[in-house]
Amino acid sequence: xxxxxxxxxxxxxxxxxxxxxxxxxxxxxxLREEGYRVALINSxxxxxxxxxxxxxxxxxxxxxxDFCERVIARERPDGLxxxxxxxxxxxxxxxxxxxxxxxKYGVRLLGTPLSAIQQAEDREQFRRLMREIKxxxxxxxxxxxxxxxxxILDTVPYPCIIxxxxxxxxxxxxxxxxxxxxxxxxxxxxxxSMRSQIMIERSLLGWKEVEYEVMRDSKGNCITxxxxxxxxxxxxxxxxxxxxxxxxxxxxxxxxxxxxASLKIIxxxxxxGGCNVQLAVNPNxxxxxxxxxxxxxxxxxALASKATGYPIARVSAKIAxxxxxxxxxxxxxxxxxxxxxxxxDYCVVKIPRWPFDKFPNADRSLFTxxxxxxxxxxxxxxxxxxxxxxxxxxxxxxxxxxxxxYESMDDDGLRRAIAKPTDERLWAVAEGLRRGWGVEEVNRLxxxxxxxxxxxxxxxxxxxxxxxxxxxxGEGEDLSSxxxxxxxxxxxxxxxxxxLGVESDDSPFGQVAKAEIERQKIMxxxxxxxxxxxxxxxxxxxxxxxxxxxxDALELRKAT
Amino acid sequence: MxxxxxxxxxxxxxxxxxTTGEVVFNTGxxxxxxxxxxxSYAGQIVLLTYPLIGNYGINDDDFESDRLQPAGLIVxxxxxxxSNWRSTRTLHQLLAERGMVxxxxxxxxxxxxxxxxxxxxxxxxxxxxxDEALLRLRGTQVYGxxxxxxxxxxxxPYAWGYAGKEGIEESSEGYRFRLAVLDCGLKHNILxxxxxxxxxxxxxxxxxxxxxVLAWNPDGILLSPGPGDPSRLEPVIEAVRHLLGQKPVFGxxxxxxxxxxxxxxxxxxxxxxxxxxxxxxKDLEDGTVTITSQNHGYAVDPDSLAGTGAVITQLNxxxxxxxxxxxxxxxxxxxxxxxxxxxxxxxxxxxxLQFVEQMAGG
Numbered sequence: 074x075x076x077x078x079x080x081x082x083x084x085x086x087x088x089x090x091x092x093x094x095x096x097x098x099x100x101x102x103x104l105r106e107e108g109y110r111v112a113l114i115n116s117x118x119x120x121x122x123x124x125x126x127x128x129x130x131x132x133x134x135x136x137x138x139d140f141c142e143r144v145i146a147r148e149r150p151d152g153l154x155x156x157x158x159x160x161x162x163x164x165x166x167x168x169x170x171x172x173x174x175x176x177k178y179g180v181r182l183l184g185t186p187l188s189a190i191q192q193a194e195d196r197e198q199f200r201r202l203m204r205e206i207k208x209x210x211x212x213x214x215x216x217x218x219x220x221x222x223x224x225i226l227d228t229v230p231y232p233c234i235i236x237x238x239x240x241x242x243x244x245x246x247x248x249x250x251x252x253x254x255x256x257x258x259x260x261x262x263x264x265x266s267m268r269s270q271i272m273i274e275r276s277l278l279g280w281k282e283v284e285y286e287v288m289r290d291s292k293g294n295c296i297t298x299x300x301x302x303x304x305x306x307x308x309x310x311x312x313x314x315x316x317x318x319x320x321x322x323x324x325x326x327x328x329x330x331x332x333x334a335s336l337k338i339i340x341x342x343x344x345x346g347g348c349n350v351q352l353a354v355n356p357n358x359x360x361x362x363x364x365x366x367x368x369x370x371x372x373x374x375a376l377a378s379k380a381t382g383y384p385i386a387r388v389s390a391k392i393a394x395x396x397x398x399x400x401x402x403x404x405x406x407x408x409x410x411x412x413x414x415x416x417x418d419y420c421v422v423k424i425p426r427w428p429f430d431k432f433p434n435a436d437r438s439l440f441t442x443x444x445x446x447x448x449x450x451x452x453x454x455x456x457x458x459x460x461x462x463x464x465x466x467x468x469x470x471x472x473x474x475x476x477x478x479y480e481s482m483d484d485d486g487l488r489r490a491i492a493k494p495t496d497e498r499l500w501a502v503a504e505g506l507r508r509g510w511g512v513e514e515v516n517r518l519x520x521x522x523x524x525x526x527x528x529x530x531x532x533x534x535x536x537x538x539x540x541x542x543x544x545x546x547g548e549g550e551d552l553s554s555x556x557x558x559x560x561x562x563x564x565x566x567x568x569x570x571x572x573l574g575v576e577s578d579d580s581p582f583g584q585v586a587k588a589e590i591e592r593q594k595i596m597x598x599x600x601x602x603x604x605x606x607x608x609x610x611x612x613x614x615x616x617x618x619x620x621x622x623x624x625d626a627l628e629l630r631k632a633t
Numbered sequence: 634m635x636x637x638x639x640x641x642x643x644x645x646x647x648x649x650x651x652t653t654g655e656v657v658f659n660t661g662x663x664x665x666x667x668x669x670x671x672x673s674y675a676g677q678i679v680l681l682t683y684p685l686i687g688n689y690g691i692n693d694d695d696f697e698s699d700r701l702q703p704a705g706l707i708v709x710x711x712x713x714x715x716s717n718w719r720s721t722r723t724l725h726q727l728l729a730e731r732g733m734v735x736x737x738x739x740x741x742x743x744x745x746x747x748x749x750x751x752x753x754x755x756x757x758x759x760x761x762x763x764d765e766a767l768l769r770l771r772g773t774q775v776y777g778x779x780x781x782x783x784x785x786x787x788x789x790p791y792a793w794g795y796a797g798k799e800g801i802e803e804s805s806e807g808y809r810f811r812l813a814v815l816d817c818g819l820k821h822n823i824l825x826x827x828x829x830x831x832x833x834x835x836x837x838x839x840x841x842x843x844x845x846v847l848a849w850n851p852d853g854i855l856l857s858p859g860p861g862d863p864s865r866l867e868p869v870i871e872a873v874r875h876l877l878g879q880k881p882v883f884g885x886x887x888x889x890x891x892x893x894x895x896x897x898x899x900x901x902x903x904x905x906x907x908x909x910x911x912x913x914x915k916d917l918e919d920g921t922v923t924i925t926s927q928n929h930g931y932a933v934d935p936d937s938l939a940g941t942g943a944v945i946t947q948l949n950x951x952x953x954x955x956x957x958x959x960x961x962x963x964x965x966x967x968x969x970x971x972x973x974x975x976x977x978x979x980x981x982x983x984x985x986l987q988f989v990e991q992m993a994g995g
Contacts, residue, residue, distance in 0.1 A: 294922045296913075322716050324689045325664035325976040333979050357718045399915060399922045399950055409951045412922045414911035414978075416660035418682045418742055454684045455710060512714075524688055524716035600742060606660040606682035607745040608909070609951070622641075623743035 074394070077104055077183065078150035080166060081115025081122055082159035083136045088312055088443045089159040092375030096386035097122040100157045103390040105129070112148040114141060115158075136165055142174045152183045154393055156190075156346055156369040157386055163190060163369055184393035185368055189343045193368035203363055206341045208334055211353075211362045213274040222259045222271075226252045230275050237262035238270040248276055277307040277362060279520040281354040283320055284311060285335035286377035288388065289344050290397040295336045297414050298347070298385060299377040300328065305439070306520045307353050307364075309494045312372060312443040317456065318380045318421040322524045327354070331361060338366060346389035349373045356522065376423055379450055381415035382602040382615055405604045407612040418606035419617065422459040423450045426467055427496040439494040452602065452617035453563065456528045461563025464499075473568040474532055476500035484508070491518045499529075506530045507537075535559050539572035546582045556589055560597075561620045566590045598624035636755040636770055640763050641744060646711050646735035647728025649760075653769070654678040654704030655776035656756035657930065658745045660909035663689075664976020665724065669733075670696045672785035672818030673886065673928050674703040675860040676776050678756050682745050684709035690720025691727045697820040697975055701728070702785065705758045706735035707744065734758050752904040753930065777902065781860035782869070782887075785818040786839040793824035793834040801835065808833040810992045813851035813880075815839055815869065817859030817887050822975035826985045827855075832992075840868050843875035853881040853992040856888030856967065863890035863900050863931055870894045877963040883988040884967030886929055889958065892943075892967045896960055899937035903954070906930035907970075910977035913950035914957075914970060922950060925970035926977020932969065933958060964991065 079101055082093035098121045101111050105128075113128035116136045123131050130148065134140040145153075153175065155166030169175050170187055192198045203210045214229065216222050235258050237245040245265035249255035255273070262271040282303035289295045302322065304315035320328060335350040342348070349367040354360075367373070370386050378385045382405050391401050391411075398412035425445030429437050451462035465472050479487060479501050487508070490501035498519070505515045512526040519526075539559060542549050559569050569590050570576050575583040597618045603611035616626050634640045635656060658680040659668060665686050668679060686708040711724050728735050736758045748754065757770040792801045794808065805811050809831035814824070817839045824834045835849050839859070846854065854876055863870075873895035876882060884892040890900045907927040914925045933955040935945055947957030947968065959966040966988075972981040 292921065296924055319662050319683075321685065321688045323663065324692065324695065324717055324719065325661075325667060325974075326695065327689075328663045329974060329977065329979050336980070399913070410913065412950055413913045414924050416682065416909060416911050417662060418660075418684060418745075420685060456685065522716055523714075524712075527714040527716070606909075607742050607749060608658075608660055608682075610749070621742070622740040623746070625742075625746075 074109065074151040074181075076110040076112055076148055076150040077152045077154055077394070078112045078114065078145065078148060078180070079104070079128065079154050080136065080141070080158040080162035081113060081117065081120065083116045083161045085117065087446055088372060089161065090372075090447060092372050093157070093159045093370075094120040094122050095375055096157050096370045098127050099384055099386040100154065100390035101127045103387040104154070104394065107391060107394055107396070109394065112144065112150055114144050136161055138165070138168050138172055138174065141165060141169060145169075145174060145178050145180060149178060150180055152181045152394070154183045154390065156184045156393070157390065159369070159371070184346045184389070185344045190368045193342050193344075193366045199366065202341055203338075206337055208338060209360070209362050211275040211277060211364075213272055216259065216263070216271050216273060217269060219260060219263065222256065222263070225273065226255060229255065229273055231255075232276040232278065234274045234276045235259055235262050236272045236274065237266040238272065239267040248278070275362075277353040277364075279356070280307045281322070281356050281522065282307050282311060282314065282364075283323070283331060283352050283354050284316075284373055285332060285350045285352070286347065286374050286385065287335045287339045287350060288347050288385070288392070288398065289339045290392045291345050291395060292397045293340065294398045294412055295339055296398060296412060297332050297335065298374075298383050299381045299415060300332065301373070301377070301380075304521060304525050305494055305498075306522070308441070309439045310441050310443040311351060313425050313427075313439045313445050313494075315425070315499065316376070316423040318377070318423075319417055321456070322522050323354070327359070330359065334361070334363065338363065342366070342368060344368055346370070346392050347374050347385045376448070376450060380421040380452070381417060382604045382613065383415050403604065405611050405613045405615075406609045408609055409605070413605075415604040416606040416608070419452050419454055419600065419602070420456045420459045421450060421452050422456065422463045423448050424463045424467060424499075425496070429496055430469060437495040437497070439496065454600070454619050454621060455562060456525075457532050458561065458563035458619065460528070461532070461565070465565060471500065472565060474500060474503035474529065474536070476504065479504040488518055491515060502526065503529050503533055506533045532562060535562060535564065536572055539564075539569060540574070543573035543575065547585065552586060553589055556586075556593055557620075560593055566594045596620065598622065599626035601625040634757050634759065634763060634766055634770065635744075635747065637751070638767055639747065641739040643736040643739035645760065646706065646708065646725055646737040648732045648734050650732075650734045651757065651759040651761065651766070652678065652705040652734040653755060653757045653773045655753055656680060656707070656744070656748060657753050657906055657908055658682055658748055659928070660911065661926075661976050662910075664910065666691055666695045667697050667820075667976040669701050669703060669706065669727070670698045671820055671928065672698050672702045673858050673860050675781040675785050675818065676779055677703050677860070678705035678707060678758065679703045680707040680741055680744055682741060684741065685712060686710065687712035687715055687724030689717035690715030691722050691724060692717070692719035693721055694719065695975070697822060701731045701733045703733070706733060707739070707741060707758070708735070708737045709739070709741045711735075711737045748905050753906060777862050779861065780865055782817045782839050782866060785860060786816045787836055788838065790835060790837050793828060793836060795828055805833050810852040810989065811835060811849070812853050812855055812992070813837060813846050813849050814855045814857055815841065815846070815872070817857045817866070817869065817891075819857045820971075820973060820975060822973040823855070823857065823885065826973050826982065827989075830985055830989050832989060839866070841872065843872045846872065846876060847879060851880060853883065853988060856882065856884035856891050858886030858888060858928070858971065860887075862902070863887055863894055866891065877960070877965055880964075881988065881991045881994070882963070882965035883984075883991075884965070885973070886969060886971060889967035889969045890931055890933060892960070892965055893933045893938070893958060896938070896941040896943050898941050898943065899934045900931045901934050902931050903929075907949070912970065915948050915950050916957075917946055917948060923980045924978045925956075925981055926974050927970045929969060
């Protein structure tokens with residue numbers, strides 16, 4: 074094999090943005106490192122992967138079968154790598170394979186076999202496979218008549234979701250808490266559906282949503298790169314959810330029960346490369362359901378890659394050309410192999426970036442269809458500090474957890490805002506805790522895990538103490554240690570000044586406070602993201618800032 | 634404070650007081666409850682590299698022995714308000730209740746890096762004067778010169794069956810096999826795994842002589858994990874030597890090192906050991922790699938195995954150290970990591986089944 078064709082992900086759309094450029098670029102570099110000539114086709118010239126240095130030859134052409142066939146005819150690649158260009162790359166490769174183009178020119182598909190991809194993406198095939206390997210999928214019933222509906226009223230678990238088939242935008246669907254509602258909504262759904270067909274599914278609203286990024290090579294070696302826990306429980310698309318890595322509220326048994334399930338699934342599918350498994354976990358028991366599998370490098374794998382330092386796309390590309398995990402070097406340490414599971418000694422928080430500031434009249438509610446157009450990721454030694462960093466990274470008006478809209482909202486309105494997922498729910502939740510509603514009440518309204526709410530409550534508590542200290546003009550608690558505590562859990566200096574009320578205060582107290590904030594501000598250190606929690610020496614200069622004692626970057630600067 | 638005089642300031646966690654021990658780090662991101670009750674940590678102050686510990690609280694089910702085992706605990710941040718459906722109390726409450734001294738709020742990554750470059754070392758958690766504490770620390774017996782196995786092993790034989798711990802006199806009826814376990818510092822999950830495979834375990838004190846072990850008429854013998862330097866356990870090694878060839882033998886962790894010594898090999902101390910849930914191990918027989926749970930400070934010297942009849946079956950992919958040996962002539966094999974997990978990945982549970990099959994072969 075000499076030449077490999079890589080298909081890019083084309084234009085930027087929701088759910089398929091710059092992360093696929095990042096993945097594709099890594100893959101092209103990895104393949105060239107292995108000694109292959111790389112030909113790249115992508116319709117989007119505003120990408121790094123289409124830079125001259127990335128591939129040996131670049132075609133900026135429409136991503137369709139005709140153009141792709143012409144590129145294949147001209148370049149005569151031996152292999153085609155389809156799993157790094159998102160859904161676009163995968164769909165195009167499928168069309169090329171089904172249309173006989175690949176056979177005609179003797180091009181081999183690299184990485185995960187197409188049949189495995191179809192098995193993961195086809196709802197029915199996937200459910201059948203899960204039943205075979207005894208992994209639970211949410212129970213569902215197809216109903217085509219009122220008689221059938223009546224027959225299942227006592228067997229379905231409540232609450233359940235009703236989805237009429239073939240109606241526009243899911244009209245006529247809904248959630249039923251009891252058999253009466255199911256009967257009424259079900260009958261209406263049957264009438265509205267063009268085919269008189271509805272699907273009834275177990276509702277997992279309020280369950281924890283957890284993801285595992287896993288990898289498998291052609292020899293069957295399987296590893297987990299990272300797991301992630303969603304702040305927003307089931308019901309919000311994971312691309313629209315605040316996500317934390319690693320999971321925080323799973324005990325060791327729960328973590329490894331879900332890890333074992335994820336590895337069993339990637340083995341059963343026969344994936345060669347990276348894969349993302351989404352699971353719903355009962356917050357009050359050991360039961361879980363497999364929700365979905367992405368049999369390719371996805372938006373989540375780009376996040377996992379940045380969160381852990383593990384280059385998923387690079388390793389996936391190498392696996393696709395037959396290398397195995399125990400052969401591939403861990404580039405970060407330079408001394409260990411790619412076959413291990415990253416250990417984090419920090420907390421990662423991702424917040425989606427929504428475009429509602431540009432479309433003020435758009436519907437801000439979040440559900441199963443992704444609306445975010447980007448995301449920010451922050452790393453720190455505590456959840457609070459990582460969350461606060463991520464909030465600032467959003468580059469929106471809010472630099473902390475105060476939001477005038479929710480501060481001025483009446484209690485009833487705020488309750489509704491906490492209960493209903495939107496891009497601003499984080500601020501509504503913080504306001505609820507600020508009003509002293511307590512973690513129990515906010516958890517009841519939002520179903521957000523109490524662990525996250527406790528942390529936000531901690532942040533709001535610091536806010537309150539800063540405001541109090543400002544009022545007491547230094548007469549209360551020790552100002553210097555309060556400022557240190559505020560910095561440690563992520564309050565930026567501007568917020569500290571504002572909460573103390575000293576922004577434009579040149580009184581002696583104001584000056585002392587501002588000087589102390591300036592003094593402590595310059596004390597953060599930089600810690601390394603090294604995939605191994607400090608166990609091995611590492612080479613890759615990838616750092617995050619935090620308020621600690623030892624600086625990893627300082628050592629590195631001295632060494633060079 | 635470490636034995637070289639390096640001081641790290643933090644806030645108290647758990648019981649008040651002072652404690653000394655060998656400072657080691659574990660990189661697992663979950664499993665603190667299992668680690669705190671694993672007898673292999675006797676005499677050690679455990680530092681957990683993941684900064685947020687105690688998030689899912691402490692529950693009533695995940696204890697690996699009847700008491701807290703390490704000498705102390707070091708964490709970046711202990712969670713006071715945990716969230717998990719099984720949680721019954723906080724990490725701090727458990728430590729305070731059972732009298733374990735801990736510390737939080739210090740730069741755990743800085744300490745980890747110091748151990749990585751300088752090797753494991755003795756340390757002290759104290760609230761007193763640093764100079765005086767250093768003197769007391771230097772006066773403490775170092776880890777490698779202490780015998781921990783005899784203090785963590787069971788005092789009297791007991792059995793473990795389907796319902797957990799039970800009297801030795803209860804019937805073995807309804808089980809497929811009877812396993813004799815030399816307890817050098819057992820974790821309950823080893824016994825749970827065997828019970829799940831219809832094996833009743835007879836757990837014996839570490840220093841039980843060979844004849845007494847055989848008097849139980851076991852179908853196989855398990856050499857358990859445990860703390861400390863294996864070369865100090867001559868009476869146990871002597872017993873294993875006599876047991877070899879009589880019944881199938883399987884060793885886990887310290888058991889791997891004991892088997893090595895009984896066969897005539899040697900062990901050595903690793904610079905900072907392997908402790909975590911992410912260590913890749915390569916099976917030399919089928920070429921596959923498994924992610925394993927590890928907790929050991931000593932390792933088998935591969936060169937010392939020449940002429941002992943043992944072959945190396947598995948290697949650590951990170952540093953090439955021995956992870957498994959087999960002496961087929963005497964039906965004995967062992968692995969250096971923890972197939973019982975708790976904490977860690979469940980990928981190597983197959984070894985329990987393999988040993989049960991070996992017992993079936995007699």
